[in-house]
Amino acid sequence: MILIPIEYFIVLSFALFSIGVVGVAASRHFLLMILSVEIALVASTLLATVMYYSVTGNGNIMLLLFTLWTIAAVEAIALVSFYRYLARYETSLDVRKLSRLRD
């Protein structure tokens, strides 16, 4: 009987989360930063499932996960809205230029 230790899942979710966090820091493209946040949210759902299962002993975690997934969906909607704004004024998606929009 071979089992997977819970620490493996925790380390893996930390690895995915750190890729998402670093992606926000190292990217210049607006959409890539949004994709990085999605990767971090994916890692968060995995870690939440593992820890909930570990603490309570059952896998009934739908409420928390639906909260996380709702955040991801709202983020996608906000992305589309902001993209339409940028496309209307034909602005670049380079965040270094976006930071100067207020000027």
Place this chain on the structure above:
Amino acid sequence: MIDLALFLIVSVMGLVVSFFVFAVKDILHAALMLSAVFFVNSLFFFMLDQPLLAVVQLFIMIGGITTFLFVGVASVQYSKFKHTEVTGLAVLWTIVFVILVLPLNYVQITPFQSNLFGPDSIALSLGTSSMLFYLMLFTMFGVALGAILLLKKVGADK
């Protein structure tokens, strides 16, 4: 033993496609790589013996990533610059990962029942659920992706 081998293979696959989100040249392929990340994540839910969560994850893949792909296709003209410093990303990732993982050495995780998941969970969940829901949803997702790429090709021809 095969459970652990499958877990390691899928883990490495997930980390590699996560890096490729930032390494590819254009935003459309980055969105495709993100869909692969979601797919790998749904496989992890299967390994945790949570087939319903895996199916919902695929639903989010179908909805959310399709949106990202549409936005990615539409924003190709705004992607004419270097997106990501990949070397800096790798170095920063190593630092952040070590900072996150190091405290685990000094933490004792005390689970409710045991420190392990159920016996043969991967084989059981794959055997009972995959033919019912998972492959069907994956087919739907593949058809949606193919439709988008076909639309892109038709639009490029015009």
